[in-house]
Amino acid sequence: MSFGEELKRERELREITLREVSESTKISLRYLEALEQNEFENLPGGVFNRGFVRAYSQFIGVDPETMVDAYIMQENSQLGERRKDAKRGADERSGARRFVWLWWVAGLLLIGAAAYWGWTHLQGQQPSRNDAAGVEERT
Numbered sequence: 489m490s491f492g493e494e495l496k497r498e499r500e501l502r503e504i505t506l507r508e509v510s511e512s513t514k515i516s517l518r519y520l521e522a523l524e525q526n527e528f529e530n531l532p533g534g535v536f537n538r539g540f541v542r543a544y545s546q547f548i549g550v551d552p553e554t555m556v557d558a559y560i561m562q563e564n565s566q567l568g569e570r571r572k573d574a575k576r577g578a579d580e581r582s583g584a585r586r587f588v589w590l591w592w593v594a595g596l597l598l599i600g601a602a603a604y605w606g607w608t609h610l611q612g613q614q615p616s617r618n619d620a621a622g623v624e625e626r627t
Contacts, residue, residue, distance in 0.1 A: 491562035492526040495541075495555065499524075499548045513543040520544065528563050537563075 489497070499509065506524075510517045519540055522530040531537045538556050545555040 490526050491555075491558045492524045494558065495544065495548075495550075496524040498550050502548055504548055509544055509547055512547050513540075515540050515543060523559075526562060526566070528566060 499506070506517055506520050509515070509520055519531055522528065523540060523544065528537065531540070538559065541556050541559045542552040545552040
């Protein structure tokens, strides 16, 4: 059972509503719901979160320190997952960047080869200045 599920279960066993917790602890309903749903990214962070857990636990009659420890473990677990996801996403973006880079290099090489081919073939078709001058002198 996750931290949020445990917190919600304890509250419901005591037949306490979230609104009652909110009114007594002065913690926004939005933050209390985020705690129960393990959506820690919707909380302000740091010491505030631990304070919310401590106040909530104390109000519903559960050992605050035990719940703070459970919260920290759940948060660390989620952070680890987010870091793995972020690394996976960075690796995918890096691979995509390499692929785009490869297409740019191939395109530039193709343009360079076409320019070189055009330049060498056009050089052979244009009369040189000496040939043109020689024709004029003969007339």
